[in-house]
Amino acid sequence: MSGIKIISSIIVIVAVITSCNKETLKPDQLNCRYESDTFHTSDKSQFYESLISQYTSKDLPGISLLIKDSTGIFIGSSGVADIENQIALQPCHITHFSGVTQMLTAAAIFKLHEKGSLSVDDPISKYISKDILKKIENGENDIKIRNLLNHTTGFCDFFNNNDFFIALINNPTGQQTPEELLKYVYNKPSMFSFRPHDTVGFSNTNYLFLSMVIESATGVPSAKVINDEIILPLGMTDTYFSPFQNPPSSQTAIGYYDLHGDKSLHNLSHWNTGFGNGFNGIYSTVWDMNLFLNALLIDKTLLNNETLNLMLTFEPDIERGKQMGMGCFRDFVDYSQSENFYSWGYRGNDLAYTAELHYFPELKTSLVVAVNYGTLKNSTLLNRYREFRGKLAFIIRNQ
Helix, strand or coil, X not given: CCCCCCCHHHHHHHHHHHCXXXXXXXXXXXXXXXXXXXXECCCCHHHHHHHHHHHHCCCCCEEEEEEEECCEEEEEEEEEEECCCCEXXXXXXXXXXXXXXXXXXXXXXXXXXXXXXCCCCCEHHHCCCHHHHCCCCCCCCCCEHHHHHCCCCCCCCHHHCHHHHHHXXXXXXXXXCHHHHHCCCCCCCCCCCCCCXXXXXXXXXXXXXXXXXXXXXXXXXXXXXXXXXXXXXXXXXXXXXCCCCCCCHHHECCCEECCCCCCCCEECCCCCCCCCCCCCCEEECHHHHHHHHHHHHHCCCCCCHHHHHHHCCCCCCCXXXXXXXXXXXXXXXHHCCCCCCCEEEEEEECCCXXXXXXXXXXXXXXXXXXXXXXXXXXXXXXXXXXXXXXXXXXXXXXX
8 A cells, every 4th residue: 555645744743632532552561471481392483583583673663473383383572562661572462463353254254154144155235235335336246245255346445545544633543333434435436347256456345344244144243243253262362352342451562653754653552443343453462363373274173164165265366475265365475486385364454553364284384473563554664574574484484
């Protein structure tokens, strides 16, 4: 996405004005069990530890990393959870997993599919008002739930609308309803004509609609379905779906963004880009998110095989190094030197946090990474994060 160029200076002013409007995060040093040698048993632990230290010394505020491979596990953190008070980031600190929320939303859809509450082949018009769909280009096509899942709708992404960010500036901490978010795509051009067999493009609007589908099919908010079907059964005790459950202030890392492009970081932790609407809002730890990854893709206890195979059906188009599945990416394909290096997972970025969740099936390696710096928009540190990601892939593949 393009950077916040015109509005960044306004954001700084509003950030100062609104900084006291909501409880400030105050992370403490925690008694964290993951800092013992028990969680540094991977043969590559020294490489991972060196890498995260290298990139927090290159201005990324903090990185938490979990890698589980055939030789053992590495869990570690580097940098800070709070710059002002110099609180070291720990693996037990909670961060926003932003767009990775979409993977949990998709898993909830598939749980309802298995129960017969809906089918991924249902038209979305069964759950979404036609008065809404007629105001969205491509909305009156025969779009099914599966097209929302695999980003083949062509729906305009409201995150690409400057009016969305101007409204965010005017009310950074406000909660927005699905209807309020959809106004940013009403009567806007689609990304492409609806051709689900050969055209794909990522849009957060798809997962906003999926949250609406879940609520329509069940009569309860999608956050409750995700909590009841995924978070509670998997014992994800440090996972919260904001704004319905807010994480403890003392356990949550502050999130930052380089607004001026000069590497001076601003606290945007409480800027609400639509939390709880299917596309972001999950706060968690690297350990808890690995519980989800393991149940979904490794032990395969969350979904049955037939449903999981649907989720892992990928579109041929490659967009920014990944192929779209139904709530899952086939990722790192741009780093491949052979067909054996790829992951199943998801990327997430927001204004103040970045996170990724991956399983490399050919290498039997899990990866969970969380950074308390936002890569939703272009900045000087976005390239730093991309460098880090590339070197992390190199270690997983080669070292």
